[in-house]
Amino acid sequence: MKRIDNYINGSNVSISNKTLPIDDPSTGETIAEVTIASKEDFDEAIKSSKASQLNWANTTPLKRSRILSNYKNLIEKNMDELASLVSKEHGKTLDDAKGSVTRGLEVVEFACGIPHLLKGEFSQNVGTNIDSWSIRQPLGICAGITPFNFPAMVPMWMYPLSIACGNSFILKPSEKDPSCSIKLAELFTEAGLPNGVFNVLQGDKDVVDLILQSNDISSVSFVGSTPVARYIYQQSSIYGKRVQALGGAKNHLVVMPDANLDQAVDGIIGAGYGSAGERCMAVSVAVAVGDIADELVEKIHVESQKLKVAPWTDPDSDMGPVISKLHKEKIENYISIGVKEGAKLVEDGRNYKIQGYENGYFVGPTLFDKVTKDMTIYKEEIFGPVVSVVRAKNYDEALNLVNDHDFGNGTSVYTSDGEIARHFTTNSKIGMVGVNVPIPVPMAFHSFGGWKQSLFGDHSVHGMEGVHFYTKLKTVTSRWPKSIQSGPEFVLPTN
Numbered sequence: 198m199k200r201i202d203n204y205i206n207g208s209n210v211s212i213s214n215k216t217l218p219i220d221d222p223s224t225g226e227t228i229a230e231v232t233i234a235s236k237e238d239f240d241e242a243i244k245s246s247k248a249s250q251l252n253w254a255n256t257t258p259l260k261r262s263r264i265l266s267n268y269k270n271l272i273e274k275n276m277d278e279l280a281s282l283v284s285k286e287h288g289k290t291l292d293d294a295k296g297s298v299t300r301g302l303e304v305v306e307f308a309c310g311i312p313h314l315l316k317g318e319f320s321q322n323v324g325t326n327i328d329s330w331s332i333r334q335p336l337g338i339c340a341g342i343t344p345f346n347f348p349a350m351v352p353m354w355m356y357p358l359s360i361a362c363g364n365s366f367i368l369k370p371s372e373k374d375p376s377c378s379i380k381l382a383e384l385f386t387e388a389g390l391p392n393g394v395f396n397v398l399q400g401d402k403d404v405v406d407l408i409l410q411s412n413d414i415s416s417v418s419f420v421g422s423t424p425v426a427r428y429i430y431q432q433s434s435i436y437g438k439r440v441q442a443l444g445g446a447k448n449h450l451v452v453m454p455d456a457n458l459d460q461a462v463d464g465i466i467g468a469g470y471g472s473a474g475e476r477c478m479a480v481s482v483a484v485a486v487g488d489i490a491d492e493l494v495e496k497i498h499v500e501s502q503k504l505k506v507a508p509w510t511d512p513d514s515d516m517g518p519v520i521s522k523l524h525k526e527k528i529e530n531y532i533s534i535g536v537k538e539g540a541k542l543v544e545d546g547r548n549y550k551i552q553g554y555e556n557g558y559f560v561g562p563t564l565f566d567k568v569t570k571d572m573t574i575y576k577e578e579i580f581g582p583v584v585s586v587v588r589a590k591n592y593d594e595a596l597n598l599v600n601d602h603d604f605g606n607g608t609s610v611y612t613s614d615g616e617i618a619r620h621f622t623t624n625s626k627i628g629m630v631g632v633n634v635p636i637p638v639p640m641a642f643h644s645f646g647g648w649k650q651s652l653f654g655d656h657s658v659h660g661m662e663g664v665h666f667y668t669k670l671k672t673v674t675s676r677w678p679k680s681i682q683s684g685p686e687f688v689l690p691t692n
């Protein structure tokens with residue numbers, strides 16, 4: 198059985214002999230096992246992170262940028278292998294996996310500009326012959342804890358920029374699909390990154406707790422479900438760490454009566470069922486405004502039935518399985534709850550079977566109509582291929598739905614009215630907003646992050662928010678007096 202180890206100080210190593218199984222979600226078979234790092238593994242990772250960090254911080258930003266540039270080339274060269282590692286353990290289609298690696302690569306490209314991004318501010322003569330400047334310095338050792346649904350992209354939201362800023366970084370990837378993180382670490386070493394600057398520790402909650410409680414780690418970046426995000430935020434604060442903890446979502450796509458309905462349906466189908474709905478920016482709620490609801494539901498239904506649900510090895514697959522047997526059961530249970538609470542089940546994806554893959558974790562595209570805001574399937578994140586249509590009388594009612602929801606990751610409006618679009622982008626209480634765009638995921642040079650229960654902490658990830666998160670600000674005030682000796686001053690200096 199293939200074993201996936203930690204990556205510490207430039208090598209695949211594990212002291213621990215405890216492991217967890219990794220399944221192929223398309224077949225249900227166990228295909229590998231992953232180490233659960235022990236305290237000894239953790240201590241080794243800290244030792245090598247510490248030993249490398251100061252030298253790395255003192256390496257000029259331009260030299261760091263050149264290593265990142267080599268890394269970018271290597272990721273491009275190894276794109277097919279990286280994507281198939283993602284697909285094999287996660288189950289998403291190969292094209293989707295490639296897309297996700299590319300979105301991660303964009304952060305590496307952004308981080309290549311680190312000499313420019315780290316430029317400080319300078320003021321001459323803040324007082325007579327006194328100058329002042331601000332610089333940003335690395336934090337030390339940073340850690341990242343990431344979810345199963347983007348095993349390449351989400352880690353890459355974090356470590357390239359943190360490392361570009363002069364930190365060393367410890368990644369704790371999801372235990373469900375850990376192989377890609379090892380390949381990404383090996384490629385970074387090949388690109389010229391000194392050993393120890395990027396370490397990967399495998400495992401679950403126990404390893405996370407070692408990270409949270411460590412005095413050697415300065416910051417924690419987390420992406421995952423909301424209950425765990427809240428825990429990470431609270432524990433990191435108790436242990437005095439800088440923290441950004443991104444949580445779950447329930448993204449609404451509002452369809453106005455004047456929208457191009459076919460475009461809206463394409464948006465809902467792609468963003469609702471793509472990656473089997475296992476995206477934090479998936480559209481899980483379609484809000485039908487006014488009298489278009491019947492037509493919208495009918496069109497979504499027709500299109501959802503055309504989707505090909507198949508393993509990632511089938512090049513025509515539109516969506517693959519969900520991550521685990523447990524998760525399949527959880528999604529199917531939500532569908533049953535929806536029925537029990539009175540939503541109209543238009544298309545039922547439970548008990549979905551594919552010939553030759555009967556033990557795979559497949560859930561078919563599922564569509565609910567007449568979902569109301571008191572229902573469990575509306576309030577909670579399902580994280581599967583389930584789209585709920587909620588009917589709203591008018592725009593105000595639709596906007597209130599968006600704003601009253603506990604989650605605030607992404608939302609979108611489909612309309613041909615510029616005034617509505619502008620009102621929506623201004624007044625929606627959501628971190629990432631789209632107009633006639635179903636998944637408004639910001640590019641690497643902007644920042645990604647939700648509001649409300651979708652993000653705990655003050656900083657979004659990547660973009661300038663990332664640079665600020667991974668550095669601390671220092672301001673210097675400096676004077677070089679020659680002969681003036683004016684004696685001690687007891688009054689706060691003013692200008």
Ligand code: NAD
Nearest residue numbers: 343344345370371401402405421422425443444445446477
């Ligand atoms: P998860 O919260 O179960 O796990 C995330 C990470 O936390 C993993 O590395 C896991 O090992 C660790 N973990 C799990 N339980 C823990 C515990 N009790 N204590 C400490 N650590 C723990 O999330 P998941 O199922 O891997 O990923 C899906 C979730 O991630 C969804 O809720 C999705 O919306 C969210 N997500 C959010 C974003 C975003 O940008 N907001 C992006 C991707 C995924």
